[in-house]
Amino acid sequence: GAGVSQSPSNKVTEKGKDVELRCDPISGHTALYWYRQSLGQGLEFLIYFQGNSAPDKSGLPSDRFSAERTGGSVSTLTIQRTQQEDSAVYLCASSSHGAQHFGDGTRLSIL
Amino acid sequence: RKEVEQDPGPFNVPEGATVAFNCTYSNSASQSFFWYRQDCRKEPKLLMSVYSSGNEDGRFTAQLNRASQYISLLIRDSKLSDSATYLCVVERGGSTLGRLYFGRGTQLTVWP
Numbered sequence: 001g002a003g004v005s006q007s008p009s010n011k012v013t014e015k016g017k018d019v020e021l022r023c024d025p026i027s028g029h030t031a032l033y034w035y036r037q038s039l040g041q042g043l044e045f046l047i048y049f050q051g052n053s054a055p056d057k058s059g060l061p062s063d064r065f066s067a068e069r070t071g072g073s074v075s076t077l078t079i080q081r082t083q084q085e086d087s088a089v090y091l092c093a094s095s096s097h098g099a100q101h102f103g104d105g106t107r108l109s110i111l
Numbered sequence: 112r113k114e115v116e117q118d119p120g121p122f123n124v125p126e127g128a129t130v131a132f133n134c135t136y137s138n139s140a141s142q143s144f145f146w147y148r149q150d151c152r153k154e155p156k157l158l159m160s161v162y163s164s165g166n167e168d169g170r171f172t173a174q175l176n177r178a179s180q181y182i183s184l185l186i187r188d189s190k191l192s193d194s195a196t197y198l199c200v201v202e203r204g205g206s207t208l209g210r211l212y213f214g215r216g217t218q219l220t221v222w223p
């Protein structure tokens with residue numbers, strides 16, 4: 001597609017459940033990033049992929065968070081045993097050289 | 112100290128006003144700089160890159176001062192549609208090349 005595509009756009013789930021968020025980057029973009037943004041807050045970096053490898057995982061808040069990328073394209077962010085503080089908008093971005101292009105995000109709500 | 116610091120505002124200005132936003136960054140190894148714009152409940156979108164020589168795009172002018180580790184954005188002749196949050200963004204080089212560091216944003220409201 002023309003832009004970064006994320007799914008689902010909204011996800012409501014119960015505390016303790018696992019969730020999987022998907023990001024489909026712009027075709028040909030080698031770098032892929034995950035961020036999250038809580039209401040009224042700035043963007044919080046989570047993880048960065050160059051191709052299929054993740055040179056920087058330093059932003060993952062706990063071991064309940066993991067991400068993978070296969071085929072140098074689609075990435076999934078998995079949150080296990082969700083907690084209420086995980087509620088946020090999860091944004092994915094991709095880039096080739098220079099600026100990043102963001103998807104619309106997944107709005108995650110943990111009840 | 113945060114990687115990127117911005118005055119959160121809010122800035123409330125009338126249409127036609129000139130408004131300036133400032134930003135400082137802490138890592139002298141930073142090598143690329145950007146301003147992004149984020150509308151309420153929307154994703155961030157690139158507004159413009161910032162170059163050492165300064166650059167202009169229509170009503171928007173960006174400046175970079177590497178010695179002071181300072182970035183600015185000037186908006187002339189403000190429009191209602193300029194109302195948004197403006198994010199100062201810095202990319203480091205070296206092993207963290209590609210990772211962007213976002214400021215918390217400066218909120219701008221332009222009123223009629």
